[in-house]
Amino acid sequence: MVEPRIFASPGALYQHAVNVFAHATADAVHQRGRCVVALSGGETPRPLFGLLARQSDIAWCDTHLFWADERCVPPEDRSSNYGAAKETLLDRIAIPIGNVHRTRGELRPLDAADACEVELRRFLGPTGRIDLVYLGLGIDGHTASLFPQHQALEESVRWMLPVHASAMPAWRITATLPLLNAARHVVFLVVGRNKGSALRRVLDGEPLPAARVRPTHGTLDWLVDGSACSR
Ligand code: 6PG
Numbered sequence: 001m002v003e004p005r006i007f008a009s010p011g012a013l014y015q016h017a018v019n020v021f022a023h024a025t026a027d028a029v030h031q032r033g034r035c036v037v038a039l040s041g042g043e044t045p046r047p048l049f050g051l052l053a054r055q056s057d058i059a060w061c062d063t064h065l066f067w068a069d070e071r072c073v074p075p076e077d078r079s080s081n082y083g084a085a086k087e088t089l090l091d092r093i094a095i096p097i098g099n100v101h102r103t104r105g106e107l108r109p110l111d112a113a114d115a116c117e118v119e120l121r122r123f124l125g126p127t128g129r130i131d132l133v134y135l136g137l138g139i140d141g142h143t144a145s146l147f148p149q150h151q152a153l154e155e156s157v158r159w160m161l162p163v164h165a166s167a168m169p170a171w172r173i174t175a176t177l178p179l180l181n182a183a184r185h186v187v188f189l190v191v192g193r194n195k196g197s198a199l200r201r202v203l204d205g206e207p208l209p210a211a212r213v214r215p216t217h218g219t220l221d222w223l224v225d226g227s228a229c230s231r
Contacts, residue, residue, distance in 0.1 A: 002202055002211065004222040006229050010047065010191050013225045017189060018051045020221070021132065022058055024185050028131040029062045036124065038068045038133040038175065040144060041081025044189050045134055049089035060095040066120065068133055068180070069144035070103035072112060072162070072171035079169055080105055109162030109171045116160040116173060128159055129218075130183045133175075137190045141198045141208030145174035152176060153209055177212055184218045195228040 007013035021037070028035035039045060052058065070081050077083060082102045090100060101123070103116045120128065135143045145163050146153055152161045152174060159179035163172050180186065188210065190199055202211045214220060 002220070002222050004190070004199070004203070004224040004229070007223065007225050010225045013189065013191060013223050014047045014051055017048050017134070017187065017223055018055060020185070020187055021048075021052060022055060024132040025058055025063050028184075029059050032131075033062065035059070035063045036066065036129075036131045037063060038066045038130050038183075039081070039085055040068045040134050040136045040189075041070065041084065042136045042138075044136045044191050046084060046088050048134070048189065049085055053089050053092035058093075060093050060099070063095065064099045064101060064123070065090075065095070066101045066116075066130065067103045068135060069172055069174040070105045070112070071169040072105045072107075072109050072173065073169050074106040075102060077105075077169075103160075103173050105173065109164075109173065113158075113160045113162040113173045117158060120159050120179070128179055128182045130179070132185045132187070133180060133183045135180070135186060135188050135210070135213065137188060137195050137198055137202070137210050139194055139198050141201055141206070141210050143188070143210035143213060144180070145172035146177070146209040146212075148209060150209075153212065180213050181216050182218075183215050186213055186215050186218060186220050188213075188220075188222045188224075190222065190224040190228045192225070193227045193230055196230050199224060199228050 025035040
């Protein structure tokens, strides 16, 4: 059952999202010596990245960044999720280059997915437990690059898959539900009136891709701003 936490403004939502990041990373580093985070793309997380870039209490030297999904484009392409994070966050923080595990969107889709899968399995081990995942909500109820009715939703083994979407850029690499649902903490960021319908459908229990992210042994937070709750 999704229970959204509603914020009066996007600013309040993003500040809370920063606090979640700071606490989750500190907790993971204290318990396991490192924190593994998966970022999502699109526009919603950009303000979060800008705020994170100004946080002084995050142990970036012990924090590793992956992406919940990436478009199959070179990193300098304006639609690259890594590129957006580089512009708003990575270029402004002292994070070791080895801590940034970019999905190599410039490769052929299957090669990019395979490379990411290998890196994740090498890094996480068989449990595949990412500490903190930020996800967005598409107006059709997709999340990461898991789109409604897509075969990738039924994947039960792989952690990363190439998918061909109707949205452009068409080819993307996406985390699968097995990987997302193994996470310790999943945080959805939902901002804007245009997300109201998809959010309503999720809250009504429709089995949309975003609604199928339910961490098996982790926490699930839906941070929603008031405008997205207008319905
Ligand atoms: C992507 C994202 C995608 C995004 C939603 C919401 O690569 O596009 O990972 O899942 O989170 O489409 O996008 P906005 O934040 O731009 O509304």
